[in-house]
């Protein structure tokens with residue numbers, strides 16, 4: 001088993017630790033909140049600030065971000081500047097990966113996710129429990145696919161986009177880079193880049209505001 005350090009100590013980081021137990025020796029979390037230093041989360045230690053992973057002899061996965069701060073993962077990866085070989089790909093044992101599918105370094109697939117066939121998942125993508133990605137889907141780097149999302153065939157999810165829990169995306173549709181689709185939405189047509197859409201059928205709500213971590 002190889003050693004793994006998880007960047008972040010929030011909900012997604014702890015979910016990743018649970019998913020990684022079958023294939024990795026999880027050493028703990030790193031987090032920039034000094035109040036967490038020396039404490040434990042999910043029975044694992046907080047090893048110190050995020051930048052400490054540079055000097056650790058372990059694989060790394062960056063597990064930060066939520067619907068209010070979904071650009072945080074990209075910012076941390078860029079700040080760390082680690083070579084791609086340092087990044088782990090964490091796949092829960094229950095994930096189903098069909099032929100022709102690929103998953104980039106730094107990505108995490110949580111329990112029950114399904115990639116049916118010829119699905120391309122880029123680097124540093126988060127795929128939450130029970131998401132279903134079907135044939136020929138392309139999920140670009142830094143995207144987040146929340147739990148229960150269903151993508152029709154040939155869907156393109158742009159870089160850093162966030163698909164809220166339970167969203168349905170019609171086959172062949174593109175969700176633009178940095179856009180956010182609200183939970184439970186039914187997306188029938190293209191969502192341009194850097195916009196928030198929600199509802200059934202999904203409609204434009206607003207432009208994406210600058211998000212902080």
Ligand SMILES: CC(C)(COP(=O)(O)OP(=O)(O)OC[C@H]1O[C@@H](n2cnc3c(N)ncnc32)[C@H](O)[C@@H]1OP(=O)(O)O)[C@@H](O)C(=O)NCCC(=O)NCCS
Nearest residue numbers: 067146163164165180181182183184185197198199200205
């Ligand atoms: C889409 C979203 C980002 C909008 O949040 P917001 O910008 O704070 O917007 P508001 O809550 O003020 O809602 C604005 C309007 O959109 C509607 N709306 C918000 N989210 C909606 C959704 N998911 N579906 C349908 N309508 C929605 C609201 O009812 C409101 O309508 P009104 O102006 O007619 O009253 C948020 O509701 C959402 O769905 N986030 C994703 C959450 C998620 O997936 N979490 C799971 C992982 S932790």
